[in-house]
Structure formats: structure tokens, C-alpha cells
Amino acid sequence: MTDQPEQNSPFPHAGGTLDAAKAAEQNPDVEDKEGRTDAESLREDRAEEQALQAEEAHADEPGLGGDGPQQQRPELTPAERAAAEKLFGDRLEMAEKFVDHLCSTGIEHGLLGPREVPRMWSRHVLNCAVLGPELPADAEVADVGSGAGLPGIALAIARPDVDVMLIEPMERRVQWMDTVTKDLGLDNVRLIRARAEEAVDEVMADVVTARAVSALKKLIPLTVPLLADEGELMLLKGRSAEAEIDAASKAISKHKLQRPEVLQLGEGLLEEPTTVVRCRRR
Numbered sequence: 001m002t003d004q005p006e007q008n009s010p011f012p013h014a015g016g017t018l019d020a021a022k023a024a025e026q027n028p029d030v031e032d033k034e035g036r037t038d039a040e041s042l043r044e045d046r047a048e049e050q051a052l053q054a055e056e057a058h059a060d061e062p063g064l065g066g067d068g069p070q071q072q073r074p075e076l077t078p079a080e081r082a083a084a085e086k087l088f089g090d091r092l093e094m095a096e097k098f099v100d101h102l103c104s105t106g107i108e109h110g111l112l113g114p115r116e117v118p119r120m121w122s123r124h125v126l127n128c129a130v131l132g133p134e135l136p137a138d139a140e141v142a143d144v145g146s147g148a149g150l151p152g153i154a155l156a157i158a159r160p161d162v163d164v165m166l167i168e169p170m171e172r173r174v175q176w177m178d179t180v181t182k183d184l185g186l187d188n189v190r191l192i193r194a195r196a197e198e199a200v201d202e203v204m205a206d207v208v209t210a211r212a213v214s215a216l217k218k219l220i221p222l223t224v225p226l227l228a229d230e231g232e233l234m235l236l237k238g239r240s241a242e243a244e245i246d247a248a249s250k251a252i253s254k255h256k257l258q259r260p261e262v263l264q265l266g267e268g269l270l271e272e273p274t275t276v277v278r279c280r281r282r
């Protein structure tokens with residue numbers, strides 16, 4: 001999860017259950033709704049499961065950013081400062097403290113790559129915070145695959161009226177977010193250590209967000225079950241947004257969603273606007 005916010009995570013899928021595994025082994029040629037055979041689907045699930053375990057095992061190893069000198073928070077450029085003041089208001093100091101954590105322990109723990117430090121504001125924190133003004137008043141927000149708290153912590157800082165559930169399966173990342181949110185004194189967040197698919201019974205959100213977790217065709221089945229009836233998905237994406245929507249057409253119709261909208265947020269505020277895919281139920 002180092003460099004590219006728009007890069008797709010290799011480990012978003014639920015992982016096969018034992019029953020699914022048995023079924024796949026017995027019926028290797030049966031196709032699922034996405035046209036994959038059970039055996040292909042199982043292989044893909046296992047690869048994703050292994051990738052998640054491998055990433056967990058190596059997340060805190062030296063060499064992922066912890067070896068070098070401690071990195072410092074980059075200065076805000078005048079344009080970034082104007083955006084940060086607008087988005088964070090009187091919580092700008094809290095946002096600065098969050099950036100301090102990202103640039104120090106966040107890098108040391110391998111949550112972001114060291115090359116991200118100079119662009120921590122523009123490409124990560126401001127890029128996520130531009131979603132803030134789009135959230136309904138007092139909304140319940142669920143951020144799936146929060147990792148280093150992006151976008152979840154940035155949104156909780158920008159919008160003190162909303163409650164943000166930070167859903168993340170990897171223990172070290174959850175511990176890091178726990179330390180950081182306590183240090184910031186951020187009281188409108190709740191940490192849920194789980195995969196999205198395990199959190200279905202305890203989450204019913206007005207807005208579900210995710211950044212760099214998975215391509216849309218896999219992200220939709222993970223996130224829609226966490227939505228309240230009138231809720232909406234706000235998924236941060238990159239240039240691939242339209243192509244991902246096309247590739248997700250079966251998931252969109254299966255989950256009874258309207259055709260997603262692609263929004264460009266932060267135009268005139270950020271050097272590069274943030275692409276967000278918004279989906280609502282039909």
C-alpha cells in the first residue's frame with residue numbers, strides 16, 4: 001500500500017469458506033456470475049488471502065521506510081494552506097498533527113512509502129478531505145480498508161459532526177490508527193478490526209468510503225451491504241474510474257444500484273482534483 005492511491009489492492013476478497021473450497025474442488029468448471037469458474041475464483045481468493053497475510057507479516061519490517069532519518073511534515077504551499085484552512089477550519093492544527101504521524105510513524109510502519117512525504121498534504125490528506133463538504137450533516141460514515149486513516153481520519157477531522165467507522169482487518173494498522181486518533185483527541189471515530197464482509201451486522205452507514213482497496217467490481221459487493229437504505233457509496237478512484245464502472249456492470253445491476261456518477265472534487269481548490277465514484281441504490 002505504498003505509492004499509488006489509485007492502485008488496486010490485491011487482497012480485497014472475502015477468501016473462500018471451507019464449503020466454497022469443497023464445492024470448487026468438486027465442481028471446478030462451474031462458472032460464477034462474473035464468468036469465473038469456481039476453481040478460478042477459489043485460486044483468486046487464496047492468492048488474495050496469501051497477499052493479505054504476507055503484507056501483515058512484513059508490514060513493520062525495517063526497510064519499508066523505517067531505516068532512514070525521521071521524516072518531517074512538509075510545509076504547506078500557499079495554495080495548499082488555503083485549501084487546508086477551508087477544509088479543516090479550526091481543526092487545521094489537528095490535521096497538521098495527523099500529517100506529522102503519517103510522515104513519521106506512518107512511514108516507519110510501512111503504511112505509506114517515504115516518497116509520499118513531500119506530497120502528504122496534496123496527494124493524501126487534502127485529496128481525501130475534499131470529500132468532507134459532500135457528506136450529509138451528522139452522517140454515519142464507514143471507511144472500508146482505512147489503512148493509515150485515509151480517507152477516514154481526514155474526514156473525521158474535517159467534519160466533527162459526522163461519526164466515522166474505520167474498518168480495517170490488519171491489526172498493526174488498527175493499532176496505529178488507535179494511537180493516532182487518541183493522540184489527536186479525535187472522538188468521532190470508531191475502530192472496527194474486520195474485513196468489510198465481517199462487519200455487515202454492525203454497520204449501517206449513510207456513506208461508505210474507500211480508497212485504494214480494490215477495483216469497483218469487487219468493491220461494490222464489499223461495500224453495498226454496509227449501506228443504509230438511502231445511503232451512498234463515495235469511492236475515491238483515479239483515472240480508471242470510467243473503465244472500472246464498465247467492468248463492474250454486473251455488480252452494479254446485481255446490487256440494484258443506479259448508474260454511478262463520476263465526480264471531480266476540489267476543482268479550483270486542489271492542483272489535481274479528486275475523482276470520486278458515487279453510487280446510490282435504484
Ligand SMILES: C[S@@+](CC[C@H](N)C(=O)[O-])C[C@H]1O[C@@H](n2cnc3c(N)ncnc32)[C@H](O)[C@@H]1O
Pocket residue numbers: 001002005009011012013014144145146147148149150151167168169170173194195196197210211212213222
Ligand atoms: C492499499 S491499502 C489503502 C489504505 C488507505 N485506504 C489509503 O488509501 O491509504 C488497502 C487497505 O485495505 C484493507 N483491506 C483489504 N481487503 C479488505 C476488506 N475485505 N475489508 C476491509 N479492508 C480491507 C487492507 O488491509 C489495507 O489496509
